[in-house]
Amino acid sequence: xxxxxxxxxxxxxxxxxxxxxxxxxxxxxxxxxxxxxxxxxxxxxxxxxxxxxxxxxxxxxxxxxxxxxxxxxxxxxxxxxxxxxxxxxxxxxxxxxxxxxxxxxxxxxxxxxxxxxxxxxxxxxxxxxxxxxxxxxxxxxxxxxxxxxxxxxxxxxxxxxxxxxxxxxx
Amino acid sequence: xxxxxxxxxxxxxxxxxxxxxxxxxxxxxxxxxxxxxxxxxxxxxxxxxxxxxxxxxxxxxxxxxxxxxxxxxxxxxxxxxxxxxxxxxxxxxxxxxxxxxxxxxxxxxxxxxxxxxxxxxxxxxxxxxxxxxxxxxxxxxxxxxxxxxxxxxxxxxxxxxxxxxxxxxxxxxxxxxxxxxxxxxxxxxxxxxxxxxxxxxxxxxxxxxxxxxxxxxxxxxxxxxxxxxxxxxxxxxxxxxxxxxxxxxxxxxxxxxxxxxxxxxxxxxxxxxxxxxxxxxxxxxxxxxxxxxxxxxxxxxxxxxxxxxxxxxxxxxxxxxxxxxxxxxxxxxxxxxxxxxxxxxxxxx
Numbered sequence: 309x310x311x312x313x314x315x316x317x318x319x320x321x322x323x324x325x326x327x328x329x330x331x332x333x334x335x336x337x338x339x340x341x342x343x344x345x346x347x348x349x350x351x352x353x354x355x356x357x358x359x360x361x362x363x364x365x366x367x368x369x370x371x372x373x374x375x376x377x378x379x380x381x382x383x384x385x386x387x388x389x390x391x392x393x394x395x396x397x398x399x400x401x402x403x404x405x406x407x408x409x410x411x412x413x414x415x416x417x418x419x420x421x422x423x424x425x426x427x428x429x430x431x432x433x434x435x436x437x438x439x440x441x442x443x444x445x446x447x448x449x450x451x452x453x454x455x456x457x458x459x460x461x462x463x464x465x466x467x468x469x470x471x472x473x474x475x476x477x478x
Numbered sequence: 479x480x481x482x483x484x485x486x487x488x489x490x491x492x493x494x495x496x497x498x499x500x501x502x503x504x505x506x507x508x509x510x511x512x513x514x515x516x517x518x519x520x521x522x523x524x525x526x527x528x529x530x531x532x533x534x535x536x537x538x539x540x541x542x543x544x545x546x547x548x549x550x551x552x553x554x555x556x557x558x559x560x561x562x563x564x565x566x567x568x569x570x571x572x573x574x575x576x577x578x579x580x581x582x583x584x585x586x587x588x589x590x591x592x593x594x595x596x597x598x599x600x601x602x603x604x605x606x607x608x609x610x611x612x613x614x615x616x617x618x619x620x621x622x623x624x625x626x627x628x629x630x631x632x633x634x635x636x637x638x639x640x641x642x643x644x645x646x647x648x649x650x651x652x653x654x655x656x657x658x659x660x661x662x663x664x665x666x667x668x669x670x671x672x673x674x675x676x677x678x679x680x681x682x683x684x685x686x687x688x689x690x691x692x693x694x695x696x697x698x699x700x701x702x703x704x705x706x707x708x709x710x711x712x713x714x715x716x717x718x719x720x721x722x723x724x725x726x727x728x729x730x731x732x733x734x735x736x737x738x739x740x741x742x743x744x745x746x747x748x749x750x751x752x753x754x755x756x757x758x759x760x761x762x763x764x765x766x767x768x769x770x771x772x773x774x775x776x777x778x779x780x781x782x783x784x785x786x787x788x789x790x791x792x793x794x795x796x797x798x799x800x801x802x803x804x805x806x807x808x809x810x811x812x813x814x815x816x817x818x819x820x821x822x823x824x825x826x827x
Contacts, residue, residue, distance in 0.1 A: 384516045396596070399516040400631035400639045403646075407635075414636065414643045414704065419678050421705025424637025426648035427618070429625050432632040439634035 313338035315388070315409045341409075381405045442468065493785030495607025499776035500724045502655040502695060502789060505566070506613040506712070507602035508621055509640045509649035513629040517641040518577060518594050526578040526594050532628065533593045538582060539623025540616065541603075545585030552578065557808050560798035566604055568592055589620070596641050597649075599624070606789065608724070610652055610716040618708065637704060647704030652715050655684075656723055659694040659773045660730035667694075670726055677719065678702055684765070692762060693769030693792075698723065731777055746774025750783070754826050759819040764795040768822075783826065791825055 313320045313336060320336035380387045386398030388409045397403065403410055415422050428436055445468050452461040495501075511517060515529055534548060551559060551572065562568045567590040568581050579594040592600040601620060603613045631639040637647035645651070661667045674681050680701045683691040698719070700711055734742050749770035753759075772788045774780035793799055795818055801808040806817040 384520045386520070394519060396519045396641045397517060397639075397643065398520040400511060400513065400633075403633050403636050403639050410636075410643065414646060417643050418647065418702045418704040421647070421702060423635055423705060424633075424647045425705055425710075426637060426650075426707045427621075428634075428637070429630045429632050431629060432634065435632070435634045 311336040313341055314392070315341040315412050379406065379409070493606075493787075493789060495605070495609060497608035497720070497724050498606065498785055498789075500657055500727045501608040501720065502657055502792075503566075503604055503606055504608055504610045504613055505602060505604050505651075505653045505655075506610065506617045507600060507651045507653075508617060509597040509638070509645040509651075510599040510601065510621075510624075511631040511639055511641070512598045513631050515598065518596060518598065519641055521577075521594075523578055529598050530578055530580050530593050533582075533591070533599065534580065536624065536627035538591065538620070539626070540620030541584040541586065541589040542582060542620075547583045547585075548580055549583065550580050551575075557798050557801055560808070561802060564793065564796040564798050569595060569600070571595065589616075591624075597645070599628075608654060608716070608720055610654065610712055610720070614650075614652065614708065614712040614716075644701070645703050648706070648708050648711065650703055650708050650711055651699055652712055653697050653699035654715065654720050654723075656696050656698060656720075656727070657694060657769065657772060657776075658696055658723070658727050659769060660734050661727050662694045664730045664733055666726070666730060670723065674698060674719075679719065693765040693772075695765075695769065731773075735777065742777075743774075743779050746770050746777075746779050750774065750780060750826070753822050756819045756823070758815040759795075759822060760815050761795060761797065761818070764818055764822060765792065768792050768795070787825065791822060794825075795822060 311320050312318065316338060318338035318340070321339050322337040322342040378387050378389070381398055381402040382405055383401035384398035386402050386406070388406060391397060391402075391406075391413075397410070411422065445464050449461055449464045449468070452458075452464060512529060512532065515521060515525055518526065521529070538546060549558075549562065551562075551568070554562075559568070559573045562581065562583075563570060563573050565587065567583055567587065569592065572579065572581070572592050572595045575595070577594050579592070581593065582591040584590070588605060589601075589603045592602075601617065601624070603617050603620075605613050633639055638649040640646050640649055658667060658670070661670055671681055678701050680699050682697045682699070684693065684695050684697075700715065703711075749767040753764070753767050753771065768788055768791055771780060771783065772785065772792075775783050775785050775788060794803060797808050797814060800806060800814055800818055800821060804817040804821055806812070806814050808814070
């Protein structure tokens with residue numbers, strides 16, 4: 309069976325085996341995430357053109373793919389590729405910058421669980437409340453759009469923007 | 479701990495603890511990280527030293543109120559480090575880590591906080607027998623107390639943030655060290671292990687990850703930490719999983735007695751005989767025979783030896799404890815089988 313992408317449920321077109329301190333790990337990526345992580349060039353796609361990383365290894369002086377855009381943590385420079393080699397996240401900020409990719413990985417390692425359901429530090433109470441409000445507004449926005457009530461949708465959107473500007477997560 | 483004799487072990491090896499016949503010990507641990515620092519794997523030595531200072535300046539509270547001993551692990555001898563590991567106060571990676579690190583140990587040695595293990599903080603509590611609910615309650619009190627002095631990294635969706643995604647969310651790991659010799663003898667262990675895997679539990683050996691199940695001791699712990707509350711995770715263990723394992727083991731013990739009591743008596747008394755008579759005893763042998771005697775004591779087939787003594791010996795036959803108790807050298811190629819046999823013989827006299 310063809311493996312799925314490590315970052316989403318699409319079929320993987322890039323497959324790489326990494327060895328780190330004797331531990332073998334595999335990378336499987338769909339075209340979109342392979343582009344994002346610098347394995348293949350945008351606008352080309354396809355397993356036969358999986359060249360980005362291999363080019364780097366075979367010829368270190370070769371110009372890296374000019375259009376390569378590897379998402380990395382603004383705080384510690386961690387990338388998903390680096391994370392897969394060590395199995396460790398770099399810093400708390402990674403969970404925000406790489407939220408989408410980590411979310412997929414976490415769902416897999418946590419047996420399908422995606423959201424925290426336990427206690428929280430006192431300083432996070434406001435964050436929890438804000439996240440709950442954001443989830444409610446997202447739901448209401450979806451419903452307003454499906455009813456074609458665009459006036460209401462615009463009001464909800466404004467409210468969401470106000471909340472989004474209210475502060476950052478730890 | 480340097481230079482001290484090992485402290486009294488009564489609180490850690492009690493033979494009267496709940497389900498002590500089948501549960502050697504319970505453990506609860508929390509993984510926490512501090513806001514404002516990268517995780518340990520991305521911190522410079524200076525930043526890690528800063529983390530150590532921050533934690534040492536904090537008021538930990540909980541069991542540490544009645545006394546805390548800080549051990550700078552880098553400054554200790556290999557014997558002391560190994561002693562802490564054998565006592566389950568620090569982990570194997572923490573023994574070998576090159577990072578600046580330290581551990582806080584409570585006066586009764588039931589609680590420790592490792593600073594700069596895989597995460598900035600690893601809080602853990604140990605108790606003999608099956609005491610997961612009590613440990614969990616005490617742990618959550620300690621966690622709240624620590625949080626008053628130190629700000630934890632947290633995300634509303636992912637919960638407490640950890641270096642490894644397998645710990646994210648609650649960061650809680652609950653485990654019980656089970657003694658399952660009868661299930662092994664009636665060859666039902668494989669079935670139990672399969673059931674545990676289906677319940678998403680991790681099963682490990684005597685010293686946790688990557689170690690063998692010497693003496694039919696198995697450490698069972700939760701593998702997932704996200705999507706359920708701390709109480710749910712603990713309750714599943716304390717109210718369902720551990721009692722179920724214990725019931726299977728007790729049923730297997732009853733079956734052994736019904737099927738062939740003489741064979742059972744021969745097995746446990748022969749083990750006691752070896753321990754009382756031998757002149758050389760390796761670590762593996764000592765655990766194997768002590769585990770057999772433990773079964774005999776728990777079933778009342780052996781008299782005059784307490785479960786607490788056997789639990790204590792299971793700890794004291796380990797290399798660093800033995801070295802500290804007998805003065806025998808510890809290290810590459812040292813043969814400690816003679817001192818171990820002498821120590822066990824005199825303890826079981």
